[in-house]
Amino acid sequence: MTAPAQRACYVYGIMREPRDAAPCAAAVAELPAVADPNARVEFVSYRGLAAVVSDVPTDRALGTPGDLQAHARVLDALAALREPVLPFRFGTVVRDAAAASGELLASGYDGFVTALDRLEGLTQFTLRARYVESEVLREVLDEQPQIQRLRSEVGGLPESAGYYERIELGRMISDAITAKRSVDSAEIEHHLAPFTVAMTTAQPAAADGVVDASFLVGEERRQAFERAADDLAARWQGRVRMRLLGPLAPYDFVSEAMSDIKEGGG
Amino acid sequence: MTMSSQRSHYLDRPSSSGLVDVIDLILDKGLVIDIYVRVSLVGIELLTIDARIVVASVDTYLRFAEAVNRLDLARSGTETKGLPGMMEEIREGGGRQKAKGVLEGVKEKVTDALQSDPDEEQEEEPEERPRRRERPASRRENER
Numbered sequence: 545m546t547a548p549a550q551r552a553c554y555v556y557g558i559m560r561e562p563r564d565a566a567p568c569a570a571a572v573a574e575l576p577a578v579a580d581p582n583a584r585v586e587f588v589s590y591r592g593l594a595a596v597v598s599d600v601p602t603d604r605a606l607g608t609p610g611d612l613q614a615h616a617r618v619l620d621a622l623a624a625l626r627e628p629v630l631p632f633r634f635g636t637v638v639r640d641a642a643a644a645s646g647e648l649l650a651s652g653y654d655g656f657v658t659a660l661d662r663l664e665g666l667t668q669f670t671l672r673a674r675y676v677e678s679e680v681l682r683e684v685l686d687e688q689p690q691i692q693r694l695r696s697e698v699g700g701l702p703e704s705a706g707y708y709e710r711i712e713l714g715r716m717i718s719d720a721i722t723a724k725r726s727v728d729s730a731e732i733e734h735h736l737a738p739f740t741v742a743m744t745t746a747q748p749a750a751a752d753g754v755v756d757a758s759f760l761v762g763e764e765r766r767q768a769f770e771r772a773a774d775d776l777a778a779r780w781q782g783r784v785r786m787r788l789l790g791p792l793a794p795y796d797f798v799s800e801a802m803s804d805i806k807e808g809g810g
Numbered sequence: 811m812t813m814s815s816q817r818s819h820y821l822d823r824p825s826s827s828g829l830v831d832v833i834d835l836i837l838d839k840g841l842v843i844d845i846y847v848r849v850s851l852v853g854i855e856l857l858t859i860d861a862r863i864v865v866a867s868v869d870t871y872l873r874f875a876e877a878v879n880r881l882d883l884a885r886s887g888t889e890t891k892g893l894p895g896m897m898e899e900i901r902e903g904g905g906r907q908k909a910k911g912v913l914e915g916v917k918e919k920v921t922d923a924l925q926s927d928p929d930e931e932q933e934e935e936p937e938e939r940p941r942r943r944e945r946p947a948s949r950r951e952n953e954r
Contacts, residue, residue, distance in 0.1 A: 552852040557840070600854070607857030609829050616832045633840035637852040648843060670835060681878050691878075699879050714871025717878055748834075751870055756834060770821075777820035787822040789831055795839035802841060 550603050553640050554578050555648065556596040556618045557631040557793060558656050561589040571621040572596075578614045579606055585618050588641045590649035593656055596622065596629075597644050606635050619793035626763060628663040630656060630801070631793040655805040662801045665763045666741055669790030671773060673732060673754035675721070679783045684720040691716050718751075728784065729755035735776050739769035744796045754784055758796040766791075 554577070562568045568587065577583035577598035587594040596618060600606070612634060619631045638644050649656065685692045694716065698709045729745060732755055737743060742760040747753060761769045770788070777786040794801065827835060843851065 552854070555843075602852060602854050605855035605857050612836060613827075613829060613832050616827060616836050620827070631836070631840040633838070633842050634836050635854065635856045636841075636843055637854050639852055652843070670831075672831070672834075677877060678881060681874075681881055685878065685881070695878055698875060710875040711868055711871045713878065714874035717874040718871060751873075774821045777822075781820050785822065786820070787824065787831075789824065789827050789835070792827075792835065795835055798839075798841055 550601055551640075552600055552602045552637045553597050553644050554600040554606075555632050555636045555638060555644055556585070556598075556615060557622070557629050558593060558595050558649065558660075559622060559627055559629045560660055561587070561592050561594040562627065567625055568594075568622060568627070571625055572618050575617050575621060576610070576614050577618075578611045579604065586641070588645045588649075590645040591653065593649050593653065593660075595644040595649055597641060600637060602637075606637075616793075619795075620791070623667055623791050623793040626665070626667070626791075628660045628666070629793045630659055630663070630798050631795050655802055658805055659798065659801040663760075663794055663797070666760050666794065666797075667763075667766075667791035668758055668794045668796060669761050669769065669773075669788060670756065670758045670792060670796070671732065671736070672748065672756050672787045672789070673728070674748075674750065674752045674785045674787075675724075675754055676783055676785060677752060680721060680724065681717065683724070683783075684717055688716070688720055691720065721751075725754055729757075732757055732776065736769065736772055739765045739772055742797055742800070760794060760797050761790075 556578075559568075565587070572585040575585060577585050577600075579600045580598070583599040585596060585598045588597055589595075615634050619629055622629045638648055685695065691713070694709065694713045698706050698713050701709065725747070729747075733743060733745065736757070736759060740759040740761050743757060745755050745757045748756045759769065773786065773788050777784075780786070824831070
């Protein structure tokens with residue numbers, strides 16, 4: 545371990561050095577830093593770029609809920625200023641502030657500049673769509689008579705009996721919901737894609753999940769995008785709950801923004 | 811949030827992301843700088859949180875079966891979608907938080923696991939057994 549005095553430098557991300565530092569400083573001034581509530585979030589700059597950093601103790605593991613939230617809050621607060629930000633993976637720590645500028649920013653300089661240009665005017669929004677259980681179950685029963693039949697059979701059995709029938713019933717329902725999920729997820733993509741520059745989707749781990757979709761949205765399309773999301777939420781009200789997070793730092797798109805950039809002193 | 815705010819009661823727009831949201835958002839995302847060989851990274855141990863749940867398990871099936879059995883079918887199906895049924899639907903749409911069955915049960919399990927005591931969120935470590943993070947690539951499986 546090279547770090548003296550048990551302190552090191554946590555790196556949240558990289559942005560352009562702002563012409564006016566005040567709004568950036570203000571955006572993060574009240575936010576707790578990762579791992580140390582007394583540390584301040586600061587900017588160290590190098591040739592027009594700025595690394596967003598704070599002091600961290602090195603003698604405890606990172607990753608508590610507070611740590612994770614601190615990381616995201618700092619990045620999202622900066623993204624909300626409509627300045628492009630390159631978020632780093634949680635847990636990125638360098639020796640000290642000098643290493644953040646002299647080593648990190650210096651060695652990745654061209655790539656960071658290119659990626660920031662690519663993300664100019666773009667912010668991430670993440671949509672989480674979740675089924676309303678009772679409603680989606682009703683749909684399944686309405687659409688699939690054989691599930692409805694099995695339900696009546698199982699319903700007549702005592703709790704102790706019918707274990708395998710219940711599993712079969714549940715499996716059929718689960719399959720039916722999976723099929724719905726792909727239809728509804730495609731509808732979300734179809735409905736929102738026109739307002740976005742890029743999109744990634746993932747199937748949520750939760751059983752009620754429809755889709756987790758992240759969108760890269762240009763400033764000029766943002767209102768239209770939000771309206772479209774709201775329209776869809778209205779159309780599916782009572783059936784699908786929709787949560788829209790954002791504007792966020794481009795967590796899902798930063799790697800892509802950095803791709804095709806030769807880097808790393810290789 | 812100016813013009814669209816009258817409409818957005820359909821869409822949940824949290825002003826800041828909750829813990830579960832944050833975990834999904836940032837875990838395994840973002841730039842990795844060990845590709846920059848000239849940067850000397852300081853290795854700090856990372857706790858890891860595995861927010862995955864197995865979706866298609868016997869447990870899930872049983873929960874679905876139970877939920878569908880509890881379901882009140884009086885207003886579902888093709889037979890009864892008259893005015894009373896529709897009225898009820900409208901009412902239900904208004905009070906969205908009423909359904910609390912399997913699906914939300916599963917979700918709560920994650921939430922519980924992650925914040926066993928929300929008041930101590932800042933200090934407390936996640937429930938998952940801390941372990942060293944290895945290569946940060948393969949832990950989350952997004953494919954079905």
